[in-house]
Amino acid sequence: MAVAGLVTARIRVGGSPGTDPYEVLMGRQLLSEVPELIGQEARRVAVLHPEALAATAEALRADLTAQGYEVLAIRLPDAEDAKTAEVAADCWKALGRARFTRTDVIVGVGGGATTDLAGFVAATWLRGVRWIAVPTTTLAMVDAAVGGKTGINTAEGKNLVGAFHPPAGVLCDLAVLESLPAHEYAGGLAEIIKAGFIADPVILDLIEADPAAARTPAGPHTAELIERSIRVKAGVVSSDLKEKGRREILNYGHTLAHAIEKNEHYRWRHGAAVSVGMVFAAELSHLTGHLDATTTARHRTLLESVGLPLTYRGAPWPKLLDTMRLDKKSRGDMLRFVILTAPAAPTVLEAPAPSALLAAYEKIAT
Ligand SMILES: NC(=O)c1ccc[n+]([C@@H]2O[C@H](COP(=O)([O-])OP(=O)(O)OC[C@H]3O[C@@H](n4cnc5c(N)ncnc54)[C@H](O)[C@@H]3O)[C@@H](O)[C@H]2O)c1
Numbered sequence: 001m002a003v004a005g006l007v008t009a010r011i012r013v014g015g016s017p018g019t020d021p022y023e024v025l026m027g028r029q030l031l032s033e034v035p036e037l038i039g040q041e042a043r044r045v046a047v048l049h050p051e052a053l054a055a056t057a058e059a060l061r062a063d064l065t066a067q068g069y070e071v072l073a074i075r076l077p078d079a080e081d082a083k084t085a086e087v088a089a090d091c092w093k094a095l096g097r098a099r100f101t102r103t104d105v106i107v108g109v110g111g112g113a114t115t116d117l118a119g120f121v122a123a124t125w126l127r128g129v130r131w132i133a134v135p136t137t138t139l140a141m142v143d144a145a146v147g148g149k150t151g152i153n154t155a156e157g158k159n160l161v162g163a164f165h166p167p168a169g170v171l172c173d174l175a176v177l178e179s180l181p182a183h184e185y186a187g188g189l190a191e192i193i194k195a196g197f198i199a200d201p202v203i204l205d206l207i208e209a210d211p212a213a214a215r216t217p218a219g220p221h222t223a224e225l226i227e228r229s230i231r232v233k234a235g236v237v238s239s240d241l242k243e244k245g246r247r248e249i250l251n252y253g254h255t256l257a258h259a260i261e262k263n264e265h266y267r268w269r270h271g272a273a274v275s276v277g278m279v280f281a282a283e284l285s286h287l288t289g290h291l292d293a294t295t296t297a298r299h300r301t302l303l304e305s306v307g308l309p310l311t312y313r314g315a316p317w318p319k320l321l322d323t324m325r326l327d328k329k330s331r332g333d334m335l336r337f338v339i340l341t342a343p344a345a346p347t348v349l350e351a352p353a354p355s356a357l358l359a360a361y362e363k364i365a366t
């Protein structure tokens with residue numbers, strides 16, 4: 001049996017008609033919670049993980065095997081390389097060969113790329129099986145593993161194929177963050193700062209109080225920053241799982257971010273691209289008369305203080321614009337952007353003038 005865990009917070013997600021509620025658990029040594037989430041009916045468990053989490057996956061495999069489950073460990077390519085149709089097809093083949101049925105369970109152990117892929121495989125195998133997310137990056141804990149957006153990339157763009165398929169539970173073991181490279185930790189701060197700007201400005205105050213401490217998992221506010229961000233995400237997706245409206249606010253900064261990631265062939269990390277994307281979105285908010293100069297400048301100060309980038313000078317503007325047209329918020333030929341009118345007051349800007357978009361781009365490209 002795995003060592004008993006210490007749960008420090010439980011955040012409920014969902015529960016609106018047609019969706020099963022689940023919990024995000026924060027704490028330490030939380031692998032011991034996996035068997036309860038798997039439930040009594042399962043006979044087989046597939047643990048999907050990248051090489052970096054091989055030891056954690058092996059510990060889970062050994063524990064579940066000792067408890068009588070037939071465990072299939074599937075090693076995934078690292079990071080964004082996991083989010084492809086080919087990798088999903090390899091997983092489907094492995095599940096088929098293992099005779100994986102509708103009562104069996106998938107566990108995704110890794111960063112957001114792993115949980116997006118694991119959730120997608122769970123959503124599509126037999127039209128949907130139970131899955132559990134064990135996020136191991138800050139970014140996956142505060143954002144990717146919560147909310148049921150699962151998916152893969154295609155040659156045409158980021159997350160273009162996917163499904164809304166919420167997990168049965170999310171286990172955020174803060175101890176695993178200690179092995180995370182510093183730049184990956186900072187990437188998660190981009191989504192934390194996003195949660196601060198769109199819904200919970202206390203997050204911004206906490207980071208501003210001590211940006212150096214915010215950059216490490218040992219910082220005094222780490223648990224609070226993570227919990228507040230999860231609560232923002234949980235609140236939004238509980239009211240709008242399928243992104244009919246309010247959920248779009250979670251896409252703040254993402255329209256340009258996804259275009260950067262795609263045009264850089266995913267060599268730019270998601271969090272870094274979201275950082276530049278938020279500066280762009282803030283500038284667009286300001287240039288269109290929605291946001292004051294102080295809050296716009298606050299984006300740069302905050303993001304820079306935790307080591308995140310503010311500029312992008314790679315792909316030319318027409319190429320970025322063309323990629324953005326395939327963003328999921330687009331409607332026909334109309335581009336739509338999440339912008340800010342004040343901290344915690346996001347809105348959607350439809351069909352902005354091309355000159356405003358270009359002017360916002362020039363602010364991040366110079
Ligand atoms: N579904 C959603 O709602 C949602 C939300 C936000 C982001 N995302 C997606 O999440 C992905 C980004 O996630 P990410 O930033 O976690 O990146 P990632 O999954 O690529 O992981 C980053 C790197 O850290 C390594 N790693 C993970 N955990 C580690 C640990 N504890 N110790 C050492 N190394 C570790 C990984 O192997 C990888 O090399 C993107 O694909 C993005 O689109 C999805």
Ligand SMILES: O=C(O)C(=O)C[C@@H](O)[C@H](O)[C@H](O)COP(=O)(O)O
Nearest residue numbers: 143147149158159247250251254328
């Ligand atoms: O959960 C959401 O909704 C988000 O938009 C959260 C984002 O941080 C995340 O990167 C998401 O994967 C983007 O979704 P997409 O629909 O734009 O692909």
Ligand SMILES: [Zn+2]
Nearest residue numbers: 143191254274
């Ligand atoms: Zn994101």
